Amino acid sequence: MHGTPRPPATPAQALAAMDHLIAAHLIGQQELARRLGLNVTDLTCFAFVLEAGDELLTAGDLAARAHVTTGAVTGILNRLERAGYVTRRPDPADRRRVRVAAVQDAVARVEAVYAGHYKRLNALFSDYSPEELAIITDWFTRATALAHEYLEKLNRNDPDEEC
Amino acid sequence: MHGTPRPPATPAQALAAMDHLIAAHLIGQQELARRLGLNVTDLTCFAFVLEAGDELLTAGDLAARAHVTTGAVTGILNRLERAGYVTRRPDPADRRRVRVAAVQDAVARVEAVYAGHYKRLNALFSDYSPEELAIITDWFTRATALAHEYLEKLNRNDPDEEC
DNA sequence: CGCAATCCCTTAGTTCGTGAGATATTCGGA
DNA sequence: TCCGAATATCTCACGAACTAAGGGATTGCG
Numbered sequence: 001m002h003g004t005p006r007p008p009a010t011p012a013q014a015l016a017a018m019d020h021l022i023a024a025h026l027i028g029q030q031e032l033a034r035r036l037g038l039n040v041t042d043l044t045c046f047a048f049v050l051e052a053g054d055e056l057l058t059a060g061d062l063a064a065r066a067h068v069t070t071g072a073v074t075g076i077l078n079r080l081e082r083a084g085y086v087t088r089r090p091d092p093a094d095r096r097r098v099r100v101a102a103v104q105d106a107v108a109r110v111e112a113v114y115a116g117h118y119k120r121l122n123a124l125f126s127d128y129s130p131e132e133l134a135i136i137t138d139w140f141t142r143a144t145a146l147a148h149e150y151l152e153k154l155n156r157n158d159p160d161e162e163c
Numbered sequence: 164m165h166g167t168p169r170p171p172a173t174p175a176q177a178l179a180a181m182d183h184l185i186a187a188h189l190i191g192q193q194e195l196a197r198r199l200g201l202n203v204t205d206l207t208c209f210a211f212v213l214e215a216g217d218e219l220l221t222a223g224d225l226a227a228r229a230h231v232t233t234g235a236v237t238g239i240l241n242r243l244e245r246a247g248y249v250t251r252r253p254d255p256a257d258r259r260r261v262r263v264a265a266v267q268d269a270v271a272r273v274e275a276v277y278a279g280h281y282k283r284l285n286a287l288f289s290d291y292s293p294e295e296l297a298i299i300t301d302w303f304t305r306a307t308a309l310a311h312e313y314l315e316k317l318n319r320n321d322p323d324e325e326c
Numbered sequence: 327c328g329c330a331a332t333c334c335c336t337t338a339g340t341t342c343g344t345g346a347g348a349t350a351t352t353c354g355g356a
Numbered sequence: 357t358c359c360g361a362a363t364a365t366c367t368c369a370c371g372a373a374c375t376a377a378g379g380g381a382t383t384g385c386g
Contacts, residue, residue, distance in 0.1 A: 008293035009300035011285050017303035023207075024310035025185055027230055031317045039373080044186070059334060067190050072374055074335055079373095096333040096382045117313045118178070124305055125177055132298050133177060135291070139299050140180030142287055147187035150280050151194065202342075222365060235343055237366055242342095259351045259364040 028117070035113055037083055041066060045076050046085050046110065049102050056089065056099040085110075191280065198276055200246055204229060208239050209248050209273065212265050219252065219262040248273075 009017075033043040048065045049057055057065075063073045077100065080086045085106040091097035125133060196206040211228045212220055220228075226236045240263065243249045248269040254260035288296060 007297060009296040010293075011288035011296065014288050014296055014300045014303065015281070015284060017300045017307065021303050021307045021310065022185055022188055024307050024314065026189075028310055028314055028317070030230070031314065035317075041373080047182070060332090063334095067193070068373095069375060070334060071336075071376080075373065094333085094383070098334065116316075117309075120309050120313065121178060121306065124302070124309060128298070128302070135295050135298055136302050137177045137180055139287075139291070140177065140184050143284070144180060144184040144187055146280075146283050146287060147184060147191055150283065151187065151191055153279075204342080223363090232344060233365060234345080234367080238342070257352070257364080261365065 032113055036110060038079070038085070041068070041072075042076055042079055042083075042085075043110075045073075046080060046102070046106075049086055049100050050107065050110075056101050058091065059098045059100065062100065195276055195280075199273060201242070201248070204231070204235075205239055205242055205246075205248075206273075208236075209243060209265070209269075212249055212263050213270065213273075219264050221254065222261045222263065225263065 029040050029043065033040045036043060038046070045062050045066050048062060052061075059073045059077060060070060062076070063070045066073075066076075068076070077086065077088060077098070081088060083106075084103055086100050086102055089099040089101050091099050128136065192203050192206065196203045199206060201209070208225050208229050211225060215224075222236045222240060223233060225239070226233045229236075229239075231239070240249065240251060240261070244251060246269075247266055249263050249265055252262040252264050254262050291299065
Protein backbone atom coordinates (compact mmCIF):
# COMPACT_ATOMS: atom_id res chain seq x y z
CA MET A 1 0.00 0.00 0.00
CA HIS A 2 3.07 2.23 0.15
CA GLY A 3 2.63 5.32 -1.88
CA THR A 4 -0.92 4.51 -2.90
CA PRO A 5 -2.86 7.77 -2.97
CA ARG A 6 -5.80 7.91 -0.58
CA PRO A 7 -8.82 10.19 -0.79
CA PRO A 8 -8.28 13.22 1.45
CA ALA A 9 -10.27 13.41 4.69
CA THR A 10 -11.82 16.12 6.83
CA PRO A 11 -11.29 16.57 10.56
CA ALA A 12 -14.88 15.52 11.18
CA GLN A 13 -14.34 12.27 9.33
CA ALA A 14 -11.18 11.65 11.26
CA LEU A 15 -12.97 12.27 14.57
CA ALA A 16 -15.74 9.86 13.66
CA ALA A 17 -13.22 7.23 12.62
CA MET A 18 -11.42 7.67 15.91
CA ASP A 19 -14.61 7.25 17.95
CA HIS A 20 -15.46 4.06 16.18
CA LEU A 21 -12.03 2.62 16.77
CA ILE A 22 -12.15 3.38 20.46
CA ALA A 23 -15.59 1.86 20.82
CA ALA A 24 -14.48 -1.33 19.09
CA HIS A 25 -11.33 -1.49 21.16
CA LEU A 26 -13.32 -1.23 24.38
CA ILE A 27 -15.53 -4.17 23.56
CA GLY A 28 -12.44 -6.12 22.62
CA GLN A 29 -10.82 -5.36 25.96
CA GLN A 30 -13.84 -6.73 27.76
CA GLU A 31 -13.70 -9.94 25.79
CA LEU A 32 -9.95 -10.33 26.28
CA ALA A 33 -10.28 -9.74 30.01
CA ARG A 34 -13.05 -12.32 30.22
CA ARG A 35 -10.84 -14.89 28.55
CA LEU A 36 -8.10 -14.24 31.05
CA GLY A 37 -10.49 -14.59 33.96
CA LEU A 38 -10.17 -10.90 34.80
CA ASN A 39 -12.26 -7.79 34.55
CA VAL A 40 -11.23 -4.77 32.50
CA THR A 41 -9.92 -2.83 35.48
CA ASP A 42 -7.72 -5.70 36.62
CA LEU A 43 -6.37 -6.25 33.12
CA THR A 44 -5.62 -2.56 32.75
CA CYS A 45 -3.75 -2.57 36.03
CA PHE A 46 -1.78 -5.61 34.99
CA ALA A 47 -0.82 -3.73 31.82
CA PHE A 48 0.42 -0.85 34.00
CA VAL A 49 2.51 -3.31 35.98
CA LEU A 50 4.01 -4.75 32.80
CA GLU A 51 4.69 -1.30 31.41
CA ALA A 52 6.56 -0.27 34.54
CA GLY A 53 8.90 -3.21 34.13
CA ASP A 54 11.61 -3.61 36.73
CA GLU A 55 10.67 -0.36 38.43
CA LEU A 56 7.99 -2.13 40.45
CA LEU A 57 4.89 -0.05 41.03
CA THR A 58 3.47 0.53 44.48
CA ALA A 59 -0.20 0.00 45.23
CA GLY A 60 -0.57 3.75 45.37
CA ASP A 61 0.97 4.17 41.91
CA LEU A 62 -1.64 1.81 40.57
CA ALA A 63 -4.42 3.75 42.24
CA ALA A 64 -3.19 6.94 40.60
CA ARG A 65 -2.87 5.44 37.14
CA ALA A 66 -6.16 3.62 37.17
CA HIS A 67 -7.95 6.53 38.85
CA VAL A 68 -9.43 4.41 41.62
CA THR A 69 -9.19 4.61 45.40
CA THR A 70 -6.54 2.74 47.34
CA GLY A 71 -9.31 0.63 48.81
CA ALA A 72 -10.18 -0.52 45.31
CA VAL A 73 -6.55 -1.34 44.62
CA THR A 74 -6.54 -3.74 47.54
CA GLY A 75 -9.31 -5.68 45.85
CA ILE A 76 -7.64 -5.49 42.44
CA LEU A 77 -4.38 -6.86 43.83
CA ASN A 78 -6.19 -9.59 45.74
CA ARG A 79 -7.85 -10.76 42.53
CA LEU A 80 -4.70 -10.46 40.41
CA GLU A 81 -2.69 -12.27 43.05
CA ARG A 82 -5.23 -15.05 43.53
CA ALA A 83 -5.39 -15.53 39.75
CA GLY A 84 -1.60 -15.77 39.60
CA TYR A 85 -0.83 -12.60 37.64
CA VAL A 86 1.13 -10.62 40.23
CA THR A 87 2.74 -10.97 43.63
CA ARG A 88 2.96 -8.42 46.41
CA ARG A 89 6.48 -7.70 47.57
CA PRO A 90 7.69 -5.73 50.57
CA ASP A 91 9.50 -2.52 49.77
CA PRO A 92 12.87 -2.75 51.56
CA ALA A 93 13.12 1.02 51.83
CA ASP A 94 9.63 1.72 53.20
CA ARG A 95 7.67 -0.93 54.97
CA ARG A 96 4.36 0.85 54.51
CA ARG A 97 4.56 0.30 50.77
CA VAL A 98 3.54 -2.71 48.72
CA ARG A 99 5.41 -3.34 45.47
CA VAL A 100 3.67 -5.22 42.70
CA ALA A 101 5.60 -7.67 40.56
CA ALA A 102 4.28 -9.48 37.50
CA VAL A 103 4.39 -13.27 37.48
CA GLN A 104 6.38 -14.45 34.49
CA ASP A 105 3.98 -17.24 33.51
CA ALA A 106 1.12 -14.81 33.45
CA VAL A 107 2.93 -12.49 31.07
CA ALA A 108 3.13 -15.30 28.56
CA ARG A 109 -0.50 -16.19 29.15
CA VAL A 110 -1.63 -12.65 28.43
CA GLU A 111 0.60 -12.31 25.42
CA ALA A 112 -0.83 -15.49 23.95
CA VAL A 113 -4.33 -14.08 24.15
CA TYR A 114 -3.25 -10.76 22.67
CA ALA A 115 -1.09 -12.38 20.02
CA GLY A 116 -3.66 -12.76 17.30
CA HIS A 117 -4.85 -9.20 17.36
CA TYR A 118 -1.39 -7.76 17.79
CA LYS A 119 -0.13 -9.76 14.84
CA ARG A 120 -2.89 -8.35 12.69
CA LEU A 121 -2.31 -4.83 13.92
CA ASN A 122 1.37 -5.19 13.20
CA ALA A 123 0.54 -6.35 9.71
CA LEU A 124 -1.61 -3.28 9.29
CA PHE A 125 1.21 -1.04 10.45
CA SER A 126 3.72 -2.63 8.17
CA ASP A 127 1.42 -1.78 5.32
CA TYR A 128 2.47 1.85 5.67
CA SER A 129 5.71 3.53 4.73
CA PRO A 130 7.96 4.86 7.51
CA GLU A 131 6.94 8.39 6.61
CA GLU A 132 3.26 7.52 6.85
CA LEU A 133 3.84 5.66 10.11
CA ALA A 134 5.57 8.71 11.48
CA ILE A 135 2.50 10.80 10.75
CA ILE A 136 0.24 8.31 12.50
CA THR A 137 2.46 7.96 15.55
CA ASP A 138 2.91 11.68 15.76
CA TRP A 139 -0.82 12.11 15.78
CA PHE A 140 -1.22 9.54 18.55
CA THR A 141 1.42 11.15 20.67
CA ARG A 142 -0.09 14.57 20.34
CA ALA A 143 -3.63 13.34 20.85
CA THR A 144 -2.57 11.54 24.02
CA ALA A 145 -0.84 14.65 25.30
CA LEU A 146 -4.03 16.56 24.60
CA ALA A 147 -6.10 14.00 26.45
CA HIS A 148 -3.85 14.17 29.48
CA GLU A 149 -3.88 17.94 29.44
CA TYR A 150 -7.66 17.78 29.31
CA LEU A 151 -7.78 15.36 32.22
CA GLU A 152 -5.67 17.64 34.34
CA LYS A 153 -7.94 20.55 33.51
CA LEU A 154 -10.93 18.47 34.51
CA ASN A 155 -9.35 17.45 37.79
CA ARG A 156 -8.23 20.94 38.70
CA ASN A 157 -11.41 22.86 37.96
CA ASP A 158 -14.67 22.94 39.86
CA PRO A 159 -16.75 20.03 38.73
CA ASP A 160 -19.05 22.28 36.72
CA GLU A 161 -16.69 24.58 34.91
CA GLU A 162 -16.13 24.38 31.18
CA CYS A 163 -12.87 22.88 30.02
CA MET B 164 3.16 21.49 11.02
CA HIS B 165 2.52 20.70 7.35
CA GLY B 166 5.50 19.16 5.71
CA THR B 167 7.60 19.20 8.87
CA PRO B 168 9.68 16.04 8.93
CA ARG B 169 8.97 13.75 11.86
CA PRO B 170 11.06 10.99 13.36
CA PRO B 171 10.15 7.61 11.88
CA ALA B 172 8.17 5.24 14.06
CA THR B 173 7.99 1.52 14.51
CA PRO B 174 4.75 -0.46 14.72
CA ALA B 175 5.53 -1.20 18.36
CA GLN B 176 5.78 2.49 19.16
CA ALA B 177 2.58 3.21 17.33
CA LEU B 178 0.82 0.42 19.22
CA ALA B 179 2.03 1.78 22.54
CA ALA B 180 0.89 5.26 21.57
CA MET B 181 -2.51 3.87 20.70
CA ASP B 182 -2.86 2.08 24.03
CA HIS B 183 -2.01 5.23 25.92
CA LEU B 184 -4.49 7.29 23.99
CA ILE B 185 -7.27 4.84 24.60
CA ALA B 186 -6.48 4.63 28.29
CA ALA B 187 -6.57 8.41 28.59
CA HIS B 188 -9.77 8.56 26.62
CA LEU B 189 -11.41 6.13 29.01
CA ILE B 190 -10.58 8.17 32.06
CA GLY B 191 -11.86 11.25 30.26
CA GLN B 192 -15.14 9.54 29.48
CA GLN B 193 -15.60 8.71 33.13
CA GLU B 194 -15.05 12.29 34.14
CA LEU B 195 -17.35 13.63 31.43
CA ALA B 196 -20.07 11.19 32.42
CA ARG B 197 -19.71 12.22 36.05
CA ARG B 198 -20.18 15.85 35.12
CA LEU B 199 -23.36 15.00 33.28
CA GLY B 200 -24.72 13.03 36.22
CA LEU B 201 -24.41 9.77 34.31
CA ASN B 202 -22.20 6.71 34.31
CA VAL B 203 -20.09 5.69 31.33
CA THR B 204 -22.54 3.08 30.11
CA ASP B 205 -25.42 5.53 30.14
CA LEU B 206 -23.38 8.17 28.34
CA THR B 207 -22.28 5.67 25.72
CA CYS B 208 -25.86 4.65 25.14
CA PHE B 209 -26.92 8.26 24.81
CA ALA B 210 -24.23 8.66 22.18
CA PHE B 211 -25.68 5.69 20.30
CA VAL B 212 -29.10 7.34 20.43
CA LEU B 213 -27.67 10.57 19.05
CA GLU B 214 -25.76 8.75 16.34
CA ALA B 215 -28.90 6.98 15.17
CA GLY B 216 -30.65 10.32 14.67
CA ASP B 217 -34.23 10.20 13.44
CA GLU B 218 -34.13 6.46 13.00
CA LEU B 219 -35.03 5.93 16.66
CA LEU B 220 -33.33 2.96 18.25
CA THR B 221 -35.26 0.29 20.10
CA ALA B 222 -34.24 -0.90 23.54
CA GLY B 223 -32.98 -4.09 21.93
CA ASP B 224 -30.81 -2.14 19.49
CA LEU B 225 -29.18 -0.43 22.44
CA ALA B 226 -28.54 -3.76 24.16
CA ALA B 227 -26.79 -5.04 21.05
CA ARG B 228 -24.65 -1.96 20.57
CA ALA B 229 -23.64 -1.61 24.20
CA HIS B 230 -23.17 -5.37 24.64
CA VAL B 231 -25.39 -5.59 27.69
CA THR B 232 -28.52 -7.61 28.47
CA THR B 233 -31.98 -6.24 27.85
CA GLY B 234 -32.49 -6.23 31.59
CA ALA B 235 -29.61 -3.80 31.91
CA VAL B 236 -31.08 -1.61 29.18
CA THR B 237 -34.22 -1.18 31.22
CA GLY B 238 -32.13 0.31 34.00
CA ILE B 239 -30.11 2.44 31.60
CA LEU B 240 -33.26 3.90 30.04
CA ASN B 241 -34.79 4.50 33.46
CA ARG B 242 -31.75 6.52 34.51
CA LEU B 243 -31.46 8.40 31.21
CA GLU B 244 -35.16 9.17 31.25
CA ARG B 245 -35.19 10.30 34.88
CA ALA B 246 -32.19 12.55 34.20
CA GLY B 247 -33.98 14.06 31.22
CA TYR B 248 -31.77 12.77 28.40
CA VAL B 249 -34.20 10.55 26.53
CA THR B 250 -37.86 9.64 26.37
CA ARG B 251 -39.44 6.27 25.65
CA ARG B 252 -41.88 6.26 22.76
CA PRO B 253 -44.25 3.55 21.63
CA ASP B 254 -43.49 1.98 18.29
CA PRO B 255 -46.66 2.34 16.21
CA ALA B 256 -45.82 -0.75 14.18
CA ASP B 257 -45.01 -3.12 17.06
CA ARG B 258 -46.33 -2.49 20.51
CA ARG B 259 -43.76 -4.75 22.13
CA ARG B 260 -41.01 -2.36 21.13
CA VAL B 261 -39.77 0.75 22.91
CA ARG B 262 -38.27 3.51 20.80
CA VAL B 263 -35.75 5.84 22.38
CA ALA B 264 -35.72 9.52 21.47
CA ALA B 265 -33.14 12.08 22.62
CA VAL B 266 -34.37 15.14 24.50
CA GLN B 267 -33.25 18.26 22.64
CA ASP B 268 -32.16 20.18 25.73
CA ALA B 269 -29.94 17.31 26.79
CA VAL B 270 -28.14 17.27 23.46
CA ALA B 271 -27.04 20.83 24.03
CA ARG B 272 -26.05 20.03 27.61
CA VAL B 273 -23.82 17.19 26.49
CA GLU B 274 -22.31 19.17 23.66
CA ALA B 275 -21.39 21.94 26.07
CA VAL B 276 -19.42 19.51 28.21
CA TYR B 277 -17.73 17.92 25.22
CA ALA B 278 -17.04 21.25 23.55
CA GLY B 279 -13.66 21.97 25.05
CA HIS B 280 -12.09 18.66 24.25
CA TYR B 281 -13.64 18.42 20.81
CA LYS B 282 -12.45 21.88 19.94
CA ARG B 283 -8.92 20.90 20.88
CA LEU B 284 -9.12 17.64 18.97
CA ASN B 285 -10.41 19.49 15.95
CA ALA B 286 -7.57 21.94 16.23
CA LEU B 287 -5.16 19.03 16.31
CA PHE B 288 -6.71 17.50 13.22
CA SER B 289 -6.70 20.73 11.33
CA ASP B 290 -2.99 20.93 11.98
CA TYR B 291 -2.49 18.26 9.33
CA SER B 292 -2.74 18.55 5.58
CA PRO B 293 -5.66 16.81 3.86
CA GLU B 294 -3.24 14.20 2.55
CA GLU B 295 -1.89 13.53 6.03
CA LEU B 296 -5.42 13.42 7.42
CA ALA B 297 -6.31 10.91 4.76
CA ILE B 298 -3.53 8.64 5.96
CA ILE B 299 -4.67 8.93 9.55
CA THR B 300 -8.33 8.38 8.77
CA ASP B 301 -7.49 5.49 6.53
CA TRP B 302 -5.53 3.89 9.32
CA PHE B 303 -8.38 4.39 11.79
CA THR B 304 -10.87 2.89 9.42
CA ARG B 305 -8.76 -0.14 8.74
CA ALA B 306 -7.87 -0.62 12.39
CA THR B 307 -11.56 -0.50 13.27
CA ALA B 308 -12.37 -3.07 10.62
CA LEU B 309 -9.63 -5.25 12.06
CA ALA B 310 -11.00 -4.85 15.55
CA HIS B 311 -14.48 -5.83 14.44
CA GLU B 312 -13.16 -8.81 12.57
CA TYR B 313 -11.29 -9.80 15.72
CA LEU B 314 -14.40 -9.41 17.84
CA GLU B 315 -16.39 -11.65 15.55
CA LYS B 316 -13.66 -14.25 15.74
CA LEU B 317 -13.74 -14.05 19.51
CA ASN B 318 -17.49 -14.40 19.64
CA ARG B 319 -17.59 -17.31 17.22
CA ASN B 320 -14.83 -19.44 18.69
CA ASP B 321 -14.73 -21.48 21.86
CA PRO B 322 -13.82 -19.17 24.69
CA ASP B 323 -10.31 -20.60 24.92
CA GLU B 324 -9.21 -20.83 21.32
CA GLU B 325 -6.55 -18.57 19.88
CA CYS B 326 -7.73 -15.82 17.59
C1' DC C 327 11.51 12.56 70.65
C1' DG C 328 6.93 13.32 69.23
C1' DC C 329 3.50 14.47 66.01
C1' DA C 330 1.79 14.98 61.44
C1' DA C 331 1.86 12.78 57.11
C1' DT C 332 1.88 8.76 54.31
C1' DC C 333 0.62 4.11 52.83
C1' DC C 334 -2.21 0.26 52.60
C1' DC C 335 -6.05 -2.21 54.37
C1' DT C 336 -10.81 -2.90 56.33
C1' DT C 337 -15.66 -2.16 56.55
C1' DA C 338 -20.22 -0.58 55.34
C1' DG C 339 -23.00 0.91 51.88
C1' DT C 340 -24.18 1.89 46.89
C1' DT C 341 -24.45 1.14 42.13
C1' DC C 342 -24.78 -1.53 38.22
C1' DG C 343 -24.77 -5.66 35.64
C1' DT C 344 -26.26 -10.68 34.91
C1' DG C 345 -29.46 -14.63 34.56
C1' DA C 346 -33.80 -16.47 34.95
C1' DG C 347 -38.22 -15.89 34.26
C1' DA C 348 -42.82 -13.10 33.74
C1' DT C 349 -45.80 -10.45 30.69
C1' DA C 350 -47.38 -8.61 26.50
C1' DT C 351 -47.40 -8.69 21.60
C1' DT C 352 -46.63 -10.47 16.95
C1' DC C 353 -46.30 -13.95 13.45
C1' DG C 354 -46.96 -18.16 10.89
C1' DG C 355 -49.16 -22.45 9.86
C1' DA C 356 -53.12 -25.64 10.29
C1' DT D 357 -59.58 -17.94 12.71
C1' DC D 358 -56.97 -19.84 16.34
C1' DC D 359 -53.00 -21.47 18.79
C1' DG D 360 -48.27 -22.19 19.77
C1' DA D 361 -43.70 -20.41 19.03
C1' DA D 362 -40.97 -16.49 18.75
C1' DT D 363 -39.91 -11.86 20.04
C1' DA D 364 -39.40 -7.51 23.01
C1' DT D 365 -39.26 -5.53 27.23
C1' DC D 366 -39.51 -5.60 32.10
C1' DT D 367 -38.95 -7.55 36.98
C1' DC D 368 -36.41 -9.61 40.61
C1' DA D 369 -32.72 -11.73 43.28
C1' DC D 370 -28.10 -11.89 43.50
C1' DG D 371 -23.14 -10.93 42.95
C1' DA D 372 -19.16 -8.08 41.64
C1' DA D 373 -16.70 -4.05 42.28
C1' DC D 374 -16.34 0.62 43.52
C1' DT D 375 -16.39 4.66 47.02
C1' DA D 376 -16.02 6.98 51.49
C1' DA D 377 -14.53 6.88 55.88
C1' DG D 378 -11.60 5.42 59.10
C1' DG D 379 -7.79 2.30 61.38
C1' DG D 380 -3.10 0.55 62.15
C1' DA D 381 1.64 0.62 60.91
C1' DT D 382 5.54 3.20 59.44
C1' DT D 383 8.13 7.24 58.16
C1' DG D 384 10.17 11.71 58.44
C1' DC D 385 10.47 16.40 59.82
C1' DG D 386 10.81 20.00 63.29
